[in-house]
Amino acid sequence: MEVYQDIDSLPEGKYQVECDGFTELGKVYKQRAFATSGGVTVSDFATEAMSGAWETFKTDPIVVFNGKLRLGFSTESSIEGGTAGWYIVTGFKLKYCGEFTDDDIKELFRIKLDDCKALCDTMMFKGDRAVLGDTISKYQNSTDIDAMKQAIEALSDAQIEAEKSASKQVEVKNGIWSELTDSISQSTVFTGDYAEMISNICDCMNGAVNADDAVYTQMDSLQNILYRVRDNYLPVLYQARNTFVDDVTAKNILEDNIDRQMSHLTETDELPSTDTLDKYVGELQIAMKQCKAADLYKSGTRDFTSLIVNPGIDNSSNTSIPExxxxxxxxxxxxxxxxxxxxxxxNPNGCYLDGWHPTNGNLLYNGYQTIEYLPNGKYEMKAMVRTTSNHGVYLYAIADNDSSTTTLKQLTMETMNITDLGGPKSSTGEDSIATVHNQYGSIFAELYKRTDGGANATDAQADTLNANGGIGHGWFYDKLEIEVKNHVLTIGFTCDSTFTMKYGGVPFEGYSISADNFTLRLLEEGDNSDWNPASGIIDVEDSESEALKYEIYDGTIVSNGNIYSINGTLIPNGARVTAGIYIIRLGEQTVKVLVK
Incomplete structure (x- = not known):
């Protein structure tokens, strides 16, 4: 923490800074008065015996030859990292101490030159070291006083940048690069071909750090690559390698992607870019989705909930968007x-999609995701929901990225006999019939009645009845049906009237909405002849030498890549096609196009 003031146009001479400071007892973390000019700083530190009383600080005289002086008071954290404490400072005085001599300038020049040479000898990044070395070479033979003054300022500017480089090299040496290297040498984390891959990436980092043109400003991006490998790519790679797959086509595509990626990362002599790593993560995630879809389809199951990512809305923080x-x-x-x-x-402690505003009708909320590689057919999408309005809240679904298929299911508040559920009677002594939104709800009501108010409940049923105060919180299940014809389905939950009114919806009139426990069930299979979720989507051959090009004209697609239907069927180049979504790919380049 530092307070300071810059002063310009001072007459040449020597100056001393004085001030009075009061430091919290036992919190002496290098508190000091200071003065800086011409790249030189003088300080007067608080006494270690300071006992919570005022103390006068006086710096040594400092030479000012360029008219510029910074004076102030500063503190640092303790060696242990402590940052607690405070100081009070007042009564700053700037005293003129007389003229400086030529010998003063010569001594400043000598000290500055020696400091820069010593710093240069310790620098790791050759590009930064060369810049400082060039500055030293340019000014080290200065002989007259004016040249020395100019040299002191130039060396000081170069020193500031060089110190940033020196600080960054400590971070680089002791950071993620060191962690990965140690993990390999100790065989504590990486073994086999994982160790070979990480070892090569560390070698690439070594080459980048020690390159002739390496500078400290590059290091954050280089370290980010290592973090991206460890924290983003490796977890997905582990998951992909441990994915059990029955379908031969899907399994081959997944394994080809893994082999190609690991071969590249093990043999490359340059660090992969973050874009490459993100692309690799995306390829594996797509391949795993294809594997899951292929196995589900071939198993004959009707439950496709597992293709929904995070249907139960697990979330680490309510202020972040759930995965x-x-x-x-x-x-x-x-x-x-x-x-x-x-x-x-x-999970009674679990999260759920939730939007709220104290003013009725003010909220526009929309949560959705798109599921690919679904077998065609009629589906039921179901979710646990609640609302504070009979208007404007919807479950919705869109098939095949075609907005004309948009299906809305309006949600309404439930009305029920709450006296039967342990609630109060009406003011007339009769059963109370109420519209509920934050209490009871049919999930609670049905279970309450089925278990005689909980008296005959199993442990699991009791957990539901008693969850979060045992009042039901207004939850109920609702559902909709939609037909998928081209293997893509978007599901969602919304009160955004700017979206829903395009499809017959109405504005939201309440103040909060919630949804959780999404499920997806195939009701009736559609046309899936010759379809495999894994075919025709990912090509494992690299071909970056030619850019993917295409044109759509009068129902035809012309491209330098291969053209596929959404179900993976190869389409002749230039052939007339029906309206819908098609996939064009050239090597690793892939694009979806819409023919209208």
């Missing part, structure tokens, strides 16, 4: 995308 979902909210009364503490069917 797998796209969520936007406009006019929300807080920063939350999800909430917790009122779940009743599932």
């Amino acid at each position: 797998g979902w796209n969520v936007y909210r406009i006019g929300a009364g807080n920063s939350n995308y999800t909430s917790s503490g009122q779940q009743v069917d599932g």
Whole structure:
């Protein structure tokens, strides 16, 4: 923490800074008065015996030859990293101490030159070292006083940048690069071909760090590559290698992707770019989705919930968007995308999609995700929901990225006999019939009645009845049906009337909405002849030498790549096709196009 003031146009001479400071008892972390000019700093530190009393600080005289002086008071954290404490400072004085001599300038020049030479000898990054070395060479033979003054300022500027480089090299030596290298040498984390791959990446890092043109400003991006390898790529690679796959086509595509990527990362002599790593992660994630879809389809199951990413809305923080979902909210009364503490069917501590604003009708909330590689057919999408309005809240689905298929299911608040559920009677002594939104709900009501108010409940049923205060919190299940014809389905939950009114919806009139526990079930299979989720999507051959090009004209697609239908069937180049989505790929380059 530092307070300071810059002064310009001072007459040449020697100056001393004085001030009075008061430091918290026992919190002496290098508190000091200081003065800086011409790249030189003088300081007067607080006494170690300081006992919570005022102390006068006086710096040594400092030479000012360029008219510029910074004076102030500063503190650092303790060696142990402590940052607590405070100081009070006042009564700054700047005293003129007389003229400086030529010998003073010569001594400053000598000290500055020696400091820069010593710093240069310790620098790792050759590009930065060369810049400082060139500055030293340019000014080290200065002989007259004016030249020395100029040299002191130039060397000081170069020293500031060089010190940034020296600081960064400590970070680089002791950071993620060192962690990965140690993990290999100790065989504690990486073994086999993983160790070979990480070892090569560390060698590439060594080459980049020790390159003739290496500079400290590059190091954050280089370290980010190593972090991206460890924290983003490796977890997905592990997952991909441990994915069990029955379908031969899907398995081959997944394994080809893994082999190609690991071969590149093991043999390359340059660090991969973050774009390359992100692309590799995407390829593996797509291949794993294809594997899951292929195995599900061939198993004959009707339950395709596992193709929904995070159907139960697991989330590490309510202020972050949950994995797998796209969520936007406009006019929300807080920063939350999800909430917790009122779940009743599932993890009582779990999260759920949740939007809120204290003013009715102010909220626009939409959470959705797109599922690919679905077998064609009629599906039921179901979710646990609640609302504070009978208007404007919807479950929705869109098939095949075609907005004309948009299906909305409006959600309404439930009305029920709450006296039967342990609630109060009406003011007339009769059973109370109420519209509920934050209490009871059919999930709670049905279970309450089925278990005689919980008296005959199993442990699991009791957990649901008693979850988060045992009041039900207004949750119920609702569902919709939609037909998928081209293997793509978007599911969502919304009160955004700017979206829903395009498809017959109405504005939202409430203040909060919630959804959780999404499921997807195939009701009736459609036309899936010659379809395999894994075919025709990912090509494992690298071909970056030619850019992918295509044209769509009068129902035909012309391209220098291969053209596929959404189900992987190869389409002749230039052939007339029906309206829909098609995939064009050339090597690793892939694009989806819409023919209208």
